[in-house]
Amino acid sequence: MTILLFLIGIPAAFAALFPFMRQQKARGVMAYTGAGLVMLTALAFLAKWLSNGARTVVLYPSTELVDHLMIGGDIILLCLIIFLSVRYKRVLPIIFSVLQTALVLFTEYTFSARLTGQAHIKIDWLSILMCLIIAFIGGFICIYTVGYMKGYHRHHKDVKDRQPFFFSMLFLFLAAMFGLVLSQHLIWMYFFWEITSVVSFLMIGYTRTEEAIDNSFRALWMNLLGGLGFAVAIYWMAATYRTLQLGDVVAIGAQLPIFCLAFAGLTKSAQLPFSSWLLGAMVAPTPSSALLHSATMVKAGVYLLIRLAPAFEGNVTGLVISSIGGLTFIAASMMAIAQNDGKKVLAFSTISNLGLIVGCAGIGVEETVWAAVFLMIFHSVSKSMLFQSVGATENTLGSRDIEDMHGLIITVPELAYIMGIGIAGMYLAPFGMLISKWVALKAFVDSGNFILVLFIAYGSATTMFYWTKWLAKLVSWHTPRDRVKDVTAKDEYASMFFHAMLMLVLCLLLPFIALEVVDPIVQGLFGNYTEVLSMDVLTTMAIMLVSVFLVPIIMFFASKAARREVVPIYMNGINAGDNRFFINSFGEKEHLYLSNWYLRFDFGRRHLMIPSVVLATAVLVLGFCLVLGGGV
């Protein structure tokens, strides 16, 4: 499996080259090549693994040289964090970073003699799936970035053009993600984990405005706090159990290291009380939001939790994780209602959906993990597509306010359709997200978790609300005052069309994905496996899916045939010519403006954020005390 080295090496090499690429056109070509190569390598990797019989493979027991390089890398990251923190006068990141690096280095040198013959890489269905998501979603986002960044800098003249740096970070991130999902050794995983934290930090600070810098440091310290949890788990495993294998952590089932690792997972996937960093991260250019803050990096957190899931069943850690996930699911979906900024809605919805995945993982039985994996696949595709279309809309309209998207279906129909498919994929029957919600609900009932059942019942209602009102804005048949010129580049469309197609194909292939991809993953994690969705149900679903697609299409032709007369809308008889104006009480023409519902006084962030953070912190602290008291 030498190809594995290429999977990490190719994006890393491109990352090293990009800073020297000053020319726009050449950089574009290079990004296309890089993305293409990454996707091809991932395909070759998949083919190779499948031809070897699709077995779980454990590799590289002794890797002294690479270990030393990684220690060097850890120290470089530490220096970078200290340098930037001193420059911008922040203390917290330095403390966390020094503590955890010291702890990891100490572990490495004290126990390395006793930790021989440990595997470093493990390839199984879950890591393959993650690799495919990273390669294809990530690859297409890189392609999208080329066109997007051009439009971005045309639109934001005040921001210094640092595109070489941006592309370099994108590819470095891809390399780190591949490393992260393939690692079995905790120290390796920790190294890649830290790289993703730092890359995310650097990308959030791209514009270098005061807000961006504040938000980037918030993201940094929260992620470093999670990293500290990771380091404690590493130390504990090495000192007490003499092993640093992720698989052994699950097999041994010691509560403290599991809790610490799960804590790291919570921070990375922006669960309460750490959700604020992801909201702040929305100041970054859209590709980084699409790639890091919704499709892949935050998935690293849930990936770790899914890996740990078998060790969560029926213990305090599992209870804490699932409660925090459920709380995040409902709280974030309520706060999403009060947002009118498209990216903010997407951020809240990401946090909320990750909450559902975390809730599923925390229960830790086969059914819920099945739902978690399923959710992860569909969420990645849908959300990446939504972020890209919002980014393209922002470049075109000059605003990403949902209110300004009124009548997008007339002004920029292509973007409206893509956005519409993305939104429908997030909550409508019978798309993948809904099916996972269905399985999750059933699993929550089976595991007897009453609170989570309530959370999911209320949370799906609030989720429905914020998506529907957005969708309703898009389909409004309103001719705008000024004509809008679509400035979306071809490569951006290429990426978005790919995502839309992927979404539809995934839906059509739903039974296949359930049986051939998700089932083996669950089997790999738990050893045994009971059927979650019967073939019967899956076929019904496929039939329904077709009908939900077909009905509007057939109706389109059916309604086209109908003869009708188009008349103006009803405005109490004070219409002024067309549907855009009415006569106000001064007898003047006034422009009609229709607003959405935001329920700010009920569901606003100002009202809900602090109580939910306090509650989540309390749960977390309580859980930690229980684990510490019972496990040591």
Added chain:
Amino acid sequence: MMRAGLVIAYILLAPVLGAFLDGLDRVVSARMQRRKGPSVLQPFYDLGKLFSKQLLAVNNVQLLLNLSYLVILMIAGSLLFAGADLLMILFILSTADMFLIMSASSDSSPYANMGAGREMIQVMAYEPLTLLLAVGFYLATGSFDVSVIMQQPKSAVFLMPGLLFGFMFVAAIKFRKSPFDLSTSHHAHQEMVMGITTEMSGANLAIINLGEYYEMVLMLGLFFLFFANKNWQSWIVAAVLCLVIFLLETLWDNVSARLKWKKVLYGCWTVTFVAGGVNLLILMLTH
């Protein structure tokens, strides 16, 4: 075979039954208000008239969306009568509602838009209870499948009275009855013309009416599930009780005034939590 028969019967007869119940509702309401009221067959005349009118539309997508609403509702109802998965039926039901909301929003008209917004609030208000309802049936009977739920030795209502009460409470939203008829109603006495249906006329409006008849029968079918068990006698009892519930909704419609959205939302959520949640908790602890 019987299932296919039921589905065909639903598709063919639901609008007839729905229109008849609508007529009955109007007669009973009129008697409660000491009016004579129209004949029971009035909804049929109305439908006929609407279909015969010239089609006036404010845009070219509304008809498409309305037709999709109707067909998807028919799919949801057919699944119920075919004995399929209850959760799936509820999910499709809300998908159908999405099409109605889209249709109203697509007008970009002030009144219809306001109605669409309120309809979303209503969906948000009733949805938690419907999900808890499905979970309740699952706990009480061991399956989400309607066909299994119908084959129980004892009616589910004995195990889930709280959920029945909650469902009766929120069903007023679906029947478009006061105090929850925010988004539209069959009466002209509302402050925002007709809400979602403001811009719909002729065949467009007739399609929505047909859809509502299908939905009405679907809702009564859900009530039916509470009472029916494997004895055929229970089916008769269940049918009678469904009619009683329907008339209770009419009564409630006539004695209450329309509420503001906040009261509707929090009222429904509270009832869901207290009646549905507590019932569910007991079921979870005992099953």
